[in-house]
Amino acid sequence: MNLCKKYSDFTRLNIYQIYPRSFMDFNGDGIGDLQGIISKLDYLQDLGINAIWMCPCFKSPNADNGYDVADYCDIMDEFGTMADMDELISEMHSRGMKLILDLVPNHTSSEHKWFLESRKAKDDPENPYRDYYYWYDEKPNNWRASFGGSAWEYDETRGQYYLHMFAVGQPDLNWDNPEVVRAMQGVIDYWVDKGIDGFRIDVIDLISKDIPNDKPGFGPRLHEYIHAMFGREKTAHLFTVGESIVKDIEEMQRHCGEDREELSTLFQFDHLECGRADKFTAKEDSLKTFRDTLILWQQETEKRGLLYSLFTDNHDQPPFISRAGNDRELRYESATGIASMVYLLRGVPFIYQGQEIGMPSAHYDDIACFDEVECLGNYKEMIEDKGLSEAEALEKVNFGSRDNARHPMAWDGSEKCGFTTGEPWLIAHSRAGEVNVAADLRADKQGRSVYSFYQKLLRLRASSDAFADGSFKVISAPEDDYFIYTRSLGDEKWAVICNFESAQEIELPFECEEPALANLGRKEAAGAYAPYECAAARIK
């Protein structure tokens, strides 16, 4: 008997990801907060959302905007109080919405009590926190931190090096210590008792390490630790999605197979390579590679009955439409066309805040406009170690910075975007005057609201067994400049047609009803003609 819920229990979720710091500021201090989220629940429910993944909201000194947790069981001061959190949970549950929290088990903040104790405890076997982290007299390998520099930092107090795969203020927890496993189970149980419905798990594949090795990730005890977190009676009902580095279906099977009692699903990132050579370097690309990667994962996950996560954007990714679409002249078409390529597939959709209005990437002429630790670390490395000019490095930062996804949500076109009455913590999005919720809703009169397209798409998903649980079949050929697929369950059969760059007439091998969803509103054909034109229609 399998303890964890089946993947089919989750195919009706329409999940919206919130970056709380940037979503909505209720008390005017310039920082988004929990009351701000509560004030927008109706907006989200209207969109068709029934679950929220909220990025970390726990106590944190914000070396990495909350991914450096100083207390897993308390709320970040700027976001509100535990009473606000309880209110958010009950407001959501009364609307039938689920709340998914962001669990960061790989590392804590260097201001977490565990670390403060651990750094004092080198010669104190009585101190239970002594071996909570990786401590070495000499650096045992040459691992680099994701945010630049060595992954080993010398700590004066302890007189030893500790490991940090990310910022200096994010020491990695030592999961080989059973006390750490128990402590993290305690954190999970605390939130389960509060009634939350699931977790997104940060950099899950890093928690088990093989220190002397020269490559981090997929350590020997990874699955034992994931199982210890989620393969328990207490957690069996949770929806869990791991942020993962898996590259193939065998690996995904080990994380998410129904017999494994580990995760419900995971994020894999293959399809997001489209349009870039690396994080900070653009590359000319066609949506064909994107489509073909999606097809591969669709087929493999269906064959094995695995739940696939459908997403293109998150708080670490610059908006996908800006590198894979045309975010100027064809912004509406790109945003809606790409949405139909992804969100009608088999799996569970995740929509990142701003995506529902087609928010593109931003652009600034001054490095001082940037805030996030990864791009600043890399900017420094580009200039100091790689010999780039400041202008070249700035272009790369503009392309790849995670701030592209972190500007205050543009609720309207005013100076402070309707996000705050105070000074926003991060400069307004450079295109917020043009692209914002109010403007998008006004564009509905011309049939060009991205929000309204998403709304129809999510309603279609919610009302159809074929989209929730039906099988996937690709109809277009690899050489085609478009993507046609079907979703079917019993007698209910749908065709989804998405054109790419060029204007072309697409012949369908079957007869369709009038489209239930079409971004250019054309009724005469389910076939697509214009760039990024898309439609979903029932097959007769």
Ligand code: GLC
């Ligand atoms: C994940 C998060 C990212 C964070 C990093 C370290 O990749 O998504 O935002 O910086 O882990 O916690």
Ligand code: CA
């Ligand atoms: Ca606030």
